[in-house]
Amino acid sequence: MFASSRGQVLARTAAESVSARLRTTTTAAATSSPLQHVLQQQCVRAFSASAVHQSKLGRTPITIPPGVELTIGEPIVKKDPTTYLKIPRRKVTVQGPLGELSLTVPPFLHIDHDTEARRITLSIEDREVKEQRAMWGTTWAHLNQYILGVSEGNTAVLRLVGIGYRATVEARPEKEEYDGQQFIILKLGFNHPVEIGVPEGIKASSPQPTRILLEGVNRQQLMLFAGTIRMWRKPEPYKGKGIFINDETIKLKQKKIK
DSSP states (O other), X not given: OOOOOHHHHHHHHHHHHHHHHHHHHHHHXXXXXXXXXXXXXXXXXXXXXXXXXXXXXXXXXXXXXXTOEEEEOOOEEEEOTTTOOEEEEEEEEEEETTEEEEEEEOTTEEEEEETTTTEEEXXXXXXXXXXXXXHHHHHHHHHHHHHHXXXXXXXXXXXXXXXXXXXXXXXXXXGOSSTTOEEEEEESSSSSOEEEEOOTTEEEEOSSTTEEEEEESXXXXXXXXXXXXXXXXXXXXXXXXXXXXXXXXXXXXXXXXX
């Protein structure tokens, strides 16, 4: 008996694979209905086929508490810093017992101010545009924070954790950038104390040597300044030392022993 040549083996293998594929196709066509076969070919789901939804924040009315007044200015044409196009924008001013804040809103965002019910509702021109939906919720969050800021205020507590870490709030008349400016003096293990000037609009105090209390109307400005102080001693994960903001924590790590 002679052994088969390489060409004969390849031809036989190809014929067997073709016949097996035909049997599989025939069996699948027999078991599935024509409707299912058509649906399997045509029902191809796109990567993003979800419907456009409203912004959960943007569509929620904002209640204006007593003592807070909201003023919507007329559109002012200004040049956009990124596109250099002249776009009309409106300025919304929020005034309360603790201060005054203003916000510039884009032209496609509309504000319905109900003075009798003391609430405002935001809406946009086209909900299909992603940029408008994004600014819808962002503007709502800013206005809500401004209303809470001028009526109740914002606070941030910084905790100094470490041996010898101390903080005091003092005046430096020779370094003042505005009248009555305060300076936070930090002792953080350096060979010199760290002096940080408090920005205008923020009040600082030190109820304890290891605590710094910041108070202000603008929450964004307040947390930005708190982050600036934290930069001098970021919390480290081995001994847990550093400057922590509010309820901030850090997961401790074990030292690697060689």
